[in-house]
Amino acid sequence: MFAFRETHDLDPDPAAGGRRVEVAFTDSSLDLQEGEGVTAALAVLGAELDVAFARVSQVHGDDVVVVDGATELGGGAVGVADGVVTRERRTALVIRVADCVPVLLADPAAGVVGAAHAGRLGVELDVVTRTVERMRALGATDVRAWVGPHICGGCYEVPAGMRDEVAAAVPQTYAETTWGTPALDLGAGVTAQLTAAGVDVTVVPGCTREDHGLHSYRRDGAGAGRFAGLVWLP
Numbered sequence: 001m002f003a004f005r006e007t008h009d010l011d012p013d014p015a016a017g018g019r020r021v022e023v024a025f026t027d028s029s030l031d032l033q034e035g036e037g038v039t040a041a042l043a044v045l046g047a048e049l050d051v052a053f054a055r056v057s058q059v060h061g062d063d064v065v066v067v068d069g070a071t072e073l074g075g076g077a078v079g080v081a082d083g084v085v086t087r088e089r090r091t092a093l094v095i096r097v098a099d100c101v102p103v104l105l106a107d108p109a110a111g112v113v114g115a116a117h118a119g120r121l122g123v124e125l126d127v128v129t130r131t132v133e134r135m136r137a138l139g140a141t142d143v144r145a146w147v148g149p150h151i152c153g154g155c156y157e158v159p160a161g162m163r164d165e166v167a168a169a170v171p172q173t174y175a176e177t178t179w180g181t182p183a184l185d186l187g188a189g190v191t192a193q194l195t196a197a198g199v200d201v202t203v204v205p206g207c208t209r210e211d212h213g214l215h216s217y218r219r220d221g222a223g224a225g226r227f228a229g230l231v232w233l234p
């Protein structure tokens with residue numbers, strides 16, 4: 001069910017009260033493609049995790065939505081956005097991807113979490129920094145990030161002009177495929193943006209195109225499934 005799962009606890013001693021955050025990336029055993037797929041997959045995850053889910057309709061933009069106590073959960077998406085943040089406990093933020101970069105964010109001490117979807121356009125728009133800024137507006141100060149599995153720079157072939165355009169905005173994205181053609185390294189770009197924003201980054205390894213335990217649009221085409229990045233305050 002999970003390609004990666006971690007409990008990050010600032011107070012490992014339970015007697016200290018626990019300022020914990022949970023992060024996870026699902027694997028290809030679940031398909032969260034929009035429609036029946038995402039409803040069924042979230043039901044499976046809900047039985048496992050005992051949390052409510054807040055997912056967004058992702059549009060490769062840089063809008064960030066805030067989930068609070070008044071937000072309707074359990075139905076469809078909570079908004080049209082590529083970043084989502086909350087202070088609510090037991091509410092898992094859900095980002096769905098198949099090659100784009102899923103980014104999970106947390107300040108467990110302040111009790112603020114966030115998640116972002118960064119594809120090529122999201123990297124150009126710096127959606128991850130927009131999401132960090134919204135977390136700080138909610139009281140976060142010490143934000144850390146988990147950059148999830150995505151298509152690697154050695155696999156993400158693009159036209160030379162596109163590489164030049166994105167690298168002009170984010171130089172760290174400039175890459176070459178393993179077969180010697182122009183490429184983009186979106187993970188390097190996101191990591192550079194987060195670092196510039198003062199965020200500590202953990203890179204969760206895995207290339208979606210190469211690892212069949214993950215969904216990949218470049219590998220599987222229009223029928224590709226979606227896996228999820230999840231972050232929540234227990």
Ligand SMILES: [Zn+2]
Pocket residue numbers: 151152153154155156207208209210
């Ligand atoms: Zn790869």
